[in-house]
Amino acid sequence: LRAAIGFITVVCVIAWIVVLRRLVQRRKQPVIQAATFPLCLTILLGCVFLYSYVFTLLPSTPTAAACVLQPFLLHIGSILILASFVAKAFRVYRLYIVPDNATITTKALLQFVAAAMFAYFTLALVWAIQDPMKPTLRHDSNLQIEFVACFSNGTLWNSPFFVMDLFFIGFGIYFCLKIRNVRGTINESQPLAFCFAAMIYVSST
Numbered sequence: 001l002r003a004a005i006g007f008i009t010v011v012c013v014i015a016w017i018v019v020l021r022r023l024v025q026r027r028k029q030p031v032i033q034a035a036t037f038p039l040c041l042t043i044l045l046g047c048v049f050l051y052s053y054v055f056t057l058l059p060s061t062p063t064a065a066a067c068v069l070q071p072f073l074l075h076i077g078s079i080l081i082l083a084s085f086v087a088k089a090f091r092v093y094r095l096y097i098v099p100d101n102a103t104i105t106t107k108a109l110l111q112f113v114a115a116a117m118f119a120y121f122t123l124a125l126v127w128a129i130q131d132p133m134k135p136t137l138r139h140d141s142n143l144q145i146e147f148v149a150c151f152s153n154g155t156l157w158n159s160p161f162f163v164m165d166l167f168f169i170g171f172g173i174y175f176c177l178k179i180r181n182v183r184g185t186i187n188e189s190q191p192l193a194f195c196f197a198a199m200i201y202v203s204s205t
Contacts (some may be wrong), residue, residue: 046078061148075120087113131157
């Protein structure tokens, strides 16, 4: 199973490299500009964190450092992607649904993503200080095997992240519903809605 997960992750990394290359090559094209090129890069950065998280799960005996890093890699990677999706949908919402004189700059959208990332980083840091994850021997009574994996003493540390994920996902879905009838290449409501649905599944598992 570990080998299969590792292989799939390597394939995803290769696909990531291809996407990054094509994105950079075509960054001047209108469709890429409409998609907000810096936010696209932020989403790819989030993928790097998540791929790194998966690689920490592959060794049969994780190191203490890998265990401490796992919450940072998982949750910061997730919020970089999720907040970027929300920012994309909000941008279209403000431009076409409730237009006003206020200018929505790419800098402001990136600041929103950075603020969300800082909140997640702070919570992960508190987790690492108060109850760090560490290699722990566990017994699976169903499979009758023993294994070593990363665990904290507390069991509710993921709960605040889950609640915040739902908060962002809720706003993202709201904006997608509002902009679903906007015409043109700038409207990414359908693919974003699919991504939010995927994030709900991932956050709940």
